[in-house]
Amino acid sequence: MPRREGPFTDLAFLAMATTPEAHTLVPASGEQLGSSRPAAPVLHDVSVMIGGQGGDGTLTVSDLLAHYFRTRGLYVYTSRNVLSRIRGGHADASMRASVEPTWSQKWKEDLVVAFDDEAARIGQNHLVSGGILLGDQGQVKVSGERVHVLPLSVTAASKVGNGLFKNTVAYGALSLIMGLDAASARAVISARFGRRGGDALERNLKAFDLGRQLALDQIGKDPLLTVEDGAAKDHILTTGNQACALGFVVGGGRFFAGYPITPATPIMEALQRYLPQFDGVVRQAEDELAAINMTMGAAYAGARAMTATSGPGLSLMTEGIGHAGEAEIPIVVVDCQRVGPSTGEPTRHEQSDLLHVVFSSHGEFPRFVLAPGDAQDTFDLTVTALNLAEKWQLPVILLLDQALSENAQTGPRFDLSRVRIDRGKLLTARDIEGMAVYKRYEFTPDGISPRAVPGTPGGEGQTTGNEHDEWGHVSVNRENRRKMMAKRMGRLELARPDLPPPxxxxxxxxxxxxxxxxxxxxxxxxxxxxxxxxxxxxxxxxxxxxxxxxxxxxxxxxxxxxxxxxxxxxxxxxxxxxxxxxxxxxxxxxxxxxxxxxxxxxxxxxxxxxxxxxx
Amino acid sequence: MTEHVKPVPPTWCPGCGDFGVLASIKKSLSDLKVPLEETVLIGGIGCSGGIHNFMDGYGFHSLHGRLLANAVGVKLANPKLTVIAAGGDGDGYAIGMGHFIHALKKNVSLVYVVMMNETYGLTKGQASPTAPVGYRGNVESPFDAVLTALSIPSASFIARGFSGDPKGAAQLLTEALKFNRERKGFAFVEMLSPCVTYNDTYKLWREKVQNVTSVAGYDAADRSRAFSTCLEIMEAGRIPIGMIYRAPEDRRLPSLDQTVLPTLEKAPATTDISLATNLPRYQKLVDALT
Known part of the structure; x- marks a missing residue:
């Protein structure tokens, strides 16, 4: 067979045939849905899409369902489709729950919740044959045998006092339609809104009960589908960004500087909560140039330091990444990739920064690029990145992507027993006392020079982005240049045994x-x-x-x-x-x-x- | 005694104004007995930016224009350090302008010394943001950093010295360093530092400089008076120098380092990050996840 060539040929995804269960709502028992009202199918893999305008609270419904199914021991994966604006424009979220391990979107939706007609039309295209559409009365115009229209927003406005509660009304209706355990479904609301204060919890619980009642009155007491319980009851629901932030804290990270950018901002926001508890500092910088340079300043001073950004910010940070390479400053740079180039699609998923992070910045210098696959892996590799940066004294780039950064997924609780702190050749005053001479960029067999940080008596020296001699003084000596290049670049080979295996x-x-x-x-x-x-x-x-x-x-x-x-x-x-x-x-x-x-x-x-x- | 890096002789042209600044920094550090290991000098890019190579202590050579961002990171990682950022006016007011304004806004306890000579000496004399109209065909009117700094509400220490007046310059730097050591915030000192090769303004500036204290009733604690006086002096064709503005203690905003790091001992670079110490608290964070 001739080799299909050309990296520019496109994919013909939709021409393929797929397995039957990917296309129709099939109960785990194999019983096909009929047009009459059969017993509710029991699914072992369900996906619910919630669509509306930005600001309709679709993500909240997805999140509540996700936590419900997590507590029922299922594997959960959520995804989102939103425009980069605060309100307005179509937005939808999908929540998949499966008995089998799952870290991706389901091909077709079993159930769609639509807060407006656009969402209903989009949702219908994603529905499995025989799938259910739940719409907001007065908004959704589509009709059909398996379309159920309930007065979600009207009920929210008239009985909870604010139409915005329509999302929780919908969650209440879903709880009945999907045969959720009412007490467990309410407990998820309590967990989410209980700490908000005010009447948020009370009103959300009321909205939930009203929604459940709406479904009972207008659809009937029998669920339209039910979902099997799973065995993964001790799992947590988390995102790559959350895992990265927590990995940074336990890996000894104490300084973070960043600039708001989708989809990396949640790392900064999580660290704003965590780091002050551990004598750490988080700063929102004036731009990404400042963010990476503040990060370098802190790392130079001896703090474990990191910044996180996405493509546009990474473009600004490239001069800093090169400086860290030349000056041998241990920093971690997280790139949460999104659609590029330029502003691209800020909220959407891509992995097109790979060659950029591998080759970014002018000149040649060593860097490591690590890429975790799921949240637990992200936690582990963030710790690893901090250790590698400090041991090998160079920039480490942690490459995430929008889906990993933001899509919540279930998995085992992060394992602290695997965490190690390796600060490499970091010198104390006592170490230096025993040395005849201290040179910041001393030539050594492994290419790593012992490093003293400011505040350490006897460790005074020069750190620079100029080519330098062992002392850190500017040098254009040819032999020195050859030796310095070999010292720095040689670490790429020497470090291989330390790098995360596939x-x-x-x-x-x-x-x-x-x-x-x-x-x-x-x-x-x-x-x-x-x-x-x-x-x-x-x-x-x-x-x-x-x-x-x-x-x-x-x-x-x-x-x-x-x-x-x-x-x-x-x-x-x-x-x-x-x-x-x-x-x-x-x-x-x-x-x-x-x-x-x-x-x-x-x-x-x-x-x-x-x-x-x-x- | 461990042998460590020794300062190299300055690479500046004989007569360069930067010599005076270097001497002033050294004298001030020595007068205040700042321990060597706690001294961090961060240089920018340009002739003046090499200054960290010419003195003892911890030196850091930044990227062009980024020295203040580096300095903020150093100070917030370890507030015990005395951090001096020093560079030229091209470095600070052109490519680094965003960081300059934000350093004034952030108000981290640093000393920022700008060796101002109206030109890019290292790249052979192009007009800098402070170059007067007519210098090398420059048609843009010059930027004034003192007036700009005065307009930033958190700016609390604004001074301008002249390397032709080494005694006055050293006094200003000593005051700035004291201010810094007391964690009072960002201290900005512009040093008129002529480039003898491309823009020798020694004679001109000697005639033009006017210390604000020469103005009857000048009060360096009065921001609006400082602004109007500087403007009047400039409009009279002269250059205002001296202690331009120093916020009175009751109106001085707290420094960022003091706000985010209330105790000197507990900071990102000095806190204990060992697992043995932190594991129980880490476990709590992990256990709180649902």
């Missing part, structure tokens, strides 16, 4: 490989499960170190398979390009998506099936 999933003997980084972890793992059901064995290489390129493990992986699909969210196939630089293997194939949405497992399955898994 994670492998699936069948070790599989001949079909999948390679991905970041949030594609979720859809790839689900695609593996779907393919397995069809008898297709796959093995997934989750890349967690992207720079330096982990050539050895990639080579071994490529040798073990006949074909390897590189799955990524960009136009050019950037990860594939990066791998091909070192391993120009004809086995490498590309699966790309760059429409602002994250992969559905079915899209990956379709591509693998379409090419028959052959090179």
């Amino acid at each position: 994670r492998f999933f699936g069948d070790e003997k599989a001949r079909i490989g999948l390679i991905g980084f970041g949030s594609t972890y979720g859809p790839i793992r689900e695609a593996q499960r779907l393919l397995k059901k069809e008898g297709v064995a796959t093995r997934f290489y989750q890349a967690r170190t992207l720079w330096p390129v982990p050539v050895d493990s990639l080579q071994a992986f490529l040798e073990s398979v006949d074909v390897a699909y590189v799955v990524e969210h960009n136009y050019m196939g950037q990860l594939k390009m990066l791998i091909q630089q070192y391993l120009p293997s004809p086995k490498l194939r590309s699966i790309r998506k760059y429409d602002g949405d994250s992969f559905f497992a079915e899209e990956i399955v379709g591509e693998v099936r379409r090419s028959g898994g052959t090179p």
Whole structure:
């Protein structure tokens, strides 16, 4: 079969056939929904989409459902589709709950809640055949056998005193339609609004009860569908951003400077709550230039320091990343990728900064680029990034993406037993007393010079972005330049054993490989499960170190398979390009998506099936 | 005694105004007995920005225009340090202008010394933001940092010295350092520091400088009086120098470092980050997640 070539060919996602359960609302028992009122199907994998205008509170409904199903032991994954503005414009949120491990969106929605007609029309396109649409009366004009229109906003306005409570009214109606346990569903409201103060909790509970009553009066007491309970009852619901913030705190991070930018801001906001409890400081800077330079100042002074941004901010930070490389200042830079270039689509998902973070800034210097796949991995790798930055005295970039940053997902509680603090060759006054000479940039076999921070007697020295000699004085001496370049760049090779290894999933003997980084972890793992059901064995290489390129493990992986699909969210196939630089293997194939949405497992399955898994 | 880096001889042209500034900084640090290990000098890019190489202590060479952002990070990581940022007017008022304004607004206890010479000496004499109309074809009217600083509500220490008056310059720097050591906020000192190669203004400035104290009834604690007096002196074709404005204690806004780090001992760079110390509190944070 000829190799399908050209990184610019597009994908034909929708031409594929998919498994029946992806397309119709099928109960776990296999019983098909009929036109009469059958017993409510019991689902083991449900997705609910809530749509309306920005400001309608769709995310709140998604969040309440997510927490309900978390407490019922299901795996939950939420996603969102919002415009970059505070109010107005179509916005929707999806909440998926599944008995099986899940970290991605469901192909079709089983239930849509629409606060207006636009949301209803959009929602209908996403509904599984036989799916249910719950609409706000007076707003939603679509009709159909499985469309239920209830006076959500009117009830909220007349009986709770504010139409904005329509979202909680809808949650109340959903609780009946989906057969939720009323006490547990109310408990989720209490957990969310209990600490708000005022009458927020009371009014939300009232709205919930009114919604439940509306559904009872107008649809009937029997649920339209029900969802199986799951076994993962001790899981938490969290996001990559939350995991990153917490990882930073427990990894000893004590200084953070940032500039508000979607989708990275929640990291700063979480740290504004956490860090003051630990003698730490968070500053909102005047721009990203200041943010990275404040971060460098704090790191130079001996604090573990980090900044977080997205593409546009990263572009401004590139001069700073280079300075940290030349001056050997340990900083961590988080890039929560979004659609670029320029302002792009601020709220949407992409993985197109990969080559930027690998090559950003002029000149040559060492940096590590790490990419976690899920929230728990983000927690672990944030700690790792802090240790690597300080041990190897260089900038470490933690590459997230919008889906990983913002989509809430369930997983095990973060594991503190794996946390280690390694400050590398950080000198105390006593260490220095025992040294005949202290040179900030001393040549050493491992390329790492012992480092004293301001305030340490005897450690006085020069830290600079100019090329310098061992003392830190400006130098244009040729031999010195060669040696300094070798000292800095050599660390890229020497550090390899320290860098996070890939994670492998699936069948070790599989001949079909999948390679991905970041949030594609979720859809790839689900695609593996779907393919397995069809008898297709796959093995997934989750890349967690992207720079330096982990050539050895990639080579071994490529040798073990006949074909390897590189799955990524960009136009050019950037990860594939990066791998091909070192391993120009004809086995490498590309699966790309760059429409602002994250992969559905079915899209990956379709591509693998379409090419028959052959090179 | 461990051998560590020694200052290198200045690379400045003979007669450069920056020599006077360097001498003033050294004298002030020594007069105030600031411990060497607590001294951090952050230099910008340009002739003047190399100043950290020419003296003892901890030195940091910043990116062009970014020295104040670095300095803010250093001070907020460890408020025990005495942090001096020093650079030129191109560095501070052109590429670094945003950070300058925001440093005045943030009001972190730093000393910022701008060696002002109206030109980009290191790149051979282009017009800087303070260059007068006519200098090298410049048609834009010059920027004035003192008037700008006076308009920022949190600015509490604004001075201008002249390296041709080393005694006066050293006095201002000593005052600025004292202000800084007491964590009172951002101290801005512009030093008129002629470039003998591309814009030798020694003679001109000697004639033009006028200390504000020469104006009858001048009160450095009166911001609006300071502004109008400076403006009047400038309109008379002269350059106002001296202790321009120092906020009276009852009107001085607290420094950011004092606000976010009330105790000197507990700060990002000096707090204990070991797991042994923090694990129980970390566990609480993790347990609170749902």
